[in-house]
Amino acid sequence: MDIITIRDLSKTFRVPKRKEGLTSAFRSLFFREYEIKHAVQNVSFTVKSGEIVGLLGPNGAGKSTIIKALTGILNPTSGEVRVLGFEPFSQRKQYVRYIGALFGQKSQLWWDIPPADSFSLSQHLYDIEPEEFERRKQELVTRLGIQDVIYRPARNLSLGERMKCEFVMALLHRPKLVFLDEPTIGLDVFAKQAIRDFIHYTNKEYGTTYILTTHDMDDIEHLAHRVIVINNGEKVFDDSLKALREIAGKTKHVRIVTQEKLPKLPKKGISELQTISDYEAQFVLNREILGIRELVGKIAQKTDIIDLTITDPPVEEVISQLYKQ
Ligand SMILES: Nc1ncnc2c1ncn2[C@@H]1O[C@H](COP(=O)(O)OP(=O)(O)OP(=O)(O)O)[C@@H](O)[C@H]1O
Ligand SMILES: [Mg+2]
Structure with missing residues (x-):
């Protein structure tokens, strides 16, 4: 009703x-x-x-x-x-x-x-x-x-x-x-x-x-x-x-901090990469192309991960994605 x-x-x-x-x-x-x-x-x-x-x-x-x-x-x-x-x-x-x-x-x-x-x-x-x-x-x-x-x-x-x-x-x-x-x-x-x-x-x-x-x-x-x-x-x-x-769920915002120098990140599935220092970076992850587990696995092979934050894209981004569809 x-x-x-x-x-x-x-x-x-x-x-x-x-x-x-x-x-x-x-x-x-x-x-x-x-x-x-x-x-x-x-x-x-x-x-x-x-x-x-x-x-x-x-x-x-x-x-x-x-x-x-x-x-x-x-x-x-x-x-x-x-x-x-x-x-x-x-x-x-x-x-x-x-x-x-x-x-x-x-x-x-x-x-x-x-x-x-x-x-x-x-x-x-x-x-x-x-x-x-x-x-x-x-x-x-x-x-x-x-x-x-x-x-x-x-x-x-x-x-x-x-x-x-x-x-x-x-x-x-x-x-x-x-x-x-x-x-x-x-x-x-x-x-x-x-x-x-x-x-x-x-x-x-x-x-x-x-x-x-x-x-x-x-x-x-x-x-x-x-x-x-x-x-x-x-x-x-x-x-x-x-x-x-x-x-909206296709993308996540990721921030990662590593123990040793951050290894080279895969090109596929990652956009808007910002390198903050040798040990810290943030970027947008397209989960359809590269899964979180896969990404973490790739990095963890090279160095320990000290900090990892995965957040939802802001509302504005979701809306722009709506328009793109
Ligand atoms: N009493 C009012 N007089 C003039 N303009 C108003 C009045 N109330 C709202 N507006 C305008 O109407 C628009 C929509 O406002 P509203 O408060 O509904 O937005 P909102 O989606 O709740 O935003 P927010 O996420 O910032 O709370 C805004 O541009 C606001 O400035
Ligand atoms: Mg309001």
Whole structure:
């Protein structure tokens, strides 16, 4: 069953146009010139109950604008948005109790009080039975391992601790659908893992549907069933993770440090080679041509490998690969 339908969603902003220089600064006091910024253009998609959909795209692509239109914070310029039978912007009051939202860049917790107290406010706001509330709170807090953390004022928490508390806050009223705008931004690998596990758990256990934006290909790899790529306000890809992997998973970024002088690297399958020193290099590896194991084997025959980092290509590169196809 589709719980989200977006049809031809567009959002434009009127932004002041300003040229550099003092004269034009002065001029703009009297004559404001504006230009139209197309943040989102004719985007359409549907989401089924129980899906985890990743929204991917470079900075300024329009991801947050789409999330804002879906959560009812922004009024679309044109097009249709339907979520759980509501029109988010005009029916926001009734609508919000059925959804959860987390904006990684912006806190929903009350800054000066402990998260535990913020949670209680949520209990009253959503009219949750005290016993039920206690049960849910315990479950979420234990899952995220923040039993002690929730009694300290929010402003004193580390970023990872705060983000986990934000999750509890967003999920206490047990929404069917949760929007996450950069939920793992700035977190270390352990906090990221805890949050990913948590998303999986709630998706399996309660059938919670997730729409998330991220710059982290790793998040996408671990979480998303389906990926929508946004570029310049437009949808450029909408398919399974498997399909994206076939395009994006071909390349990896490799950095290698060796004990003795780095041997000559094979030409095939390696591009953008940068030799940092006699012992260190980084490059892009095409795994279809040269496998990681094969590469490591070749180097290890000549010298010991001290350090090896293999990372996913940045989102921008994935998108350029999409275009090449
Ligand atoms: N309120 C606003 N007024 C004017 N322009 C805006 C407004 N909100 C967003 N924009 C512009 O719309 C475009 C899309 O912004 P959006 O925040 O949706 O990008 P994003 O994909 O979330 O990027 P990021 O990855 O950096 O978070 C940007 O060029 C941004 O400057
Ligand atoms: Mg954003």
